[in-house]
Amino acid sequence: MGTSGNFSAVISRTPLRLAITASSLPKGTLRASDILQCDENGRVTGRAGKKPSAETLLHVEIVRRRSAGAVLHTHSVWSTMLSQTWASAPGAAVEIEGYEMLKGLAGVTSHQHRELVPIVDNDQDMTRLAGRIGDVLALHPKAHAFLLRRHGLYTWGDTLADAERHIEILEFLFETIGRSQGGQ
Amino acid sequence: MGTSGNFSAVISRTPLRLAITASSLPKGTLRASDILQCDENGRVTGRAGKKPSAETLLHVEIVRRRSAGAVLHTHSVWSTMLSQTWASAPGAAVEIEGYEMLKGLAGVTSHQHRELVPIVDNDQDMTRLAGRIGDVLALHPKAHAFLLRRHGLYTWGDTLADAERHIEILEFLFETIGRSQGGQ
């Protein structure tokens, strides 16, 4: 699902230690040595040698704000499409309501739930982007995920299994919504 | 095909005993202990320990009304899409006519057959939803399947193989119709 991305899992909360994928890895060939340990500033704390993912600060921001145990970031055609279709207005978000599949998101018990997936403008300055994501997470305290415009999906969960289920659920819903709109 | 769902098969008719998948199972990891036996009220009759699927009452309703030997429920992008495209009117149904593939439905011998797949509004109250499904099945005595709005497909057959063939046929037709409409 998607062609690249990165992921992290919390090793300890105090002090914050994150296991995170190294930067620029070709997909499908991940090895144990490609997982690095870093602190709350995105600096490698364990064995060095590889560079952590450029987006480490975004993972740290999410872990802090959501007390998440794992964060997943993926690129996919449908998430990229929806992030640009819905992103023209400030405060843009993909609205998803009325789908049974929403019950796969943590804490959701009815299809009548209304999920807002905020869309954040992409940026190559990770400090600035982390700040913007912090604002968006504060503004949407119940959101299970957000989209980076023309970039991809970030979601999280108490465990890696929860975060994986969120990816699966959201990709299903993005595809359904994307196809329903005829791609426009 | 689809990302989750549940299924059941009739073990005995008098008294009614249904083998049915347990609730909330991750896909792809089904084991023998995940199949429960329950009665006509959806109560576990055999070895307990797991909760039967929340939708057990819907299976019971279908088995009773149709004398089905097996019931399958799946979630898929195309069935979800069609269930919302066609569902604005009361008595809504997806109309499928003129396709050779219709001959894969039990008892259908010509592409000129007109199949109505009723669409039922989704509900988290299973007793109420089972009642509504009973009404729809009574209203459409020849239907081979129905859709739950923004939820998924239910179909059935004399045997599990028949029900599986119905899924395959209907998903093919839903995709063809969905693509032909350009998703609108």
Place this chain on the structure above:
Amino acid sequence: MGTSGNFSAVISRTPLRLAITASSLPKGTLRASDILQCDENGRVTGRAGKKPSAETLLHVEIVRRRSAGAVLHTHSVWSTMLSQTWASAPGAAVEIEGYEMLKGLAGVTSHQHRELVPIVDNDQDMTRLAGRIGDVLALHPKAHAFLLRRHGLYTWGDTLADAERHIEILEFLFETIGRSQGGQ
């Protein structure tokens, strides 16, 4: 590619003997005993026991008119879609021109080739349908294939490999054309 269908290969031309798949076989489980031998009237000539495909007469018609060594018939979403999109006019045909992939059809050496894939109305009366197909093949002496309306694709070749390549080429082109039209 496609969910069902049938195929045949010429064993001898005088008298005509065709190896053809038996009727109503579940896909993916074809065994040697599911291949029957039949004559120019579609009657089983070798070991009996199974019924030849209901569409045997169509295969015979194609083999005779085209001196084909093999005939393939498949169902697919894109071929079904194009067969209904383009079928409103009499003499309907899908026109395909300007694609490099056309060079995969026997005897075609340039993308500037214009291929007409005639569309024939579907029918459950196989004798009548075989007659209609004979007329269409006579009218389109250079066609490499035809579509049965809302049913599927028939193509052929000197060898089974040629017919398989034609399926692959035509499905690629049908998908390209179908997507280019936005499904309308």
Place this chain on the structure above:
Amino acid sequence: MGTSGNFSAVISRTPLRLAITASSLPKGTLRASDILQCDENGRVTGRAGKKPSAETLLHVEIVRRRSAGAVLHTHSVWSTMLSQTWASAPGAAVEIEGYEMLKGLAGVTSHQHRELVPIVDNDQDMTRLAGRIGDVLALHPKAHAFLLRRHGLYTWGDTLADAERHIEILEFLFETIGRSQGGQ
């Protein structure tokens, strides 16, 4: 990805020696003996016996103009679609801007990069087509790829891995753009 195509890799630059796939090979069955060695005029220099790809001169042109180490050519539905959608004007090119995935192209460091993928009219005369491609590469000195109209994609890189990554990136972006346009 795609149903056919060809590829080459530079063995030596002075004199130019190219390893290139032989002509008309069925996909998925490539063997060592299907790779030929040829010179800057597309003539086989090593062991003969097979014909080099008809498009060898195009590979030579790209290798010369771009100092590429490897060239890949693929056919796919999305690249074929975009090559016809955007090709009506002279100097036609697919414009891709604002996507994070662009950073997978060699030398691109920001999603704000604007990539132009020129579209070249298809031709069966390879000498003439190679000349046209030379002109287009000169006109677009920063392009990472070009499309042959209704034919397919050519891309290249310092290494085979770079060229493969370019295929992957561009196919992702073509699909995203193609779906966003609803195919029109």
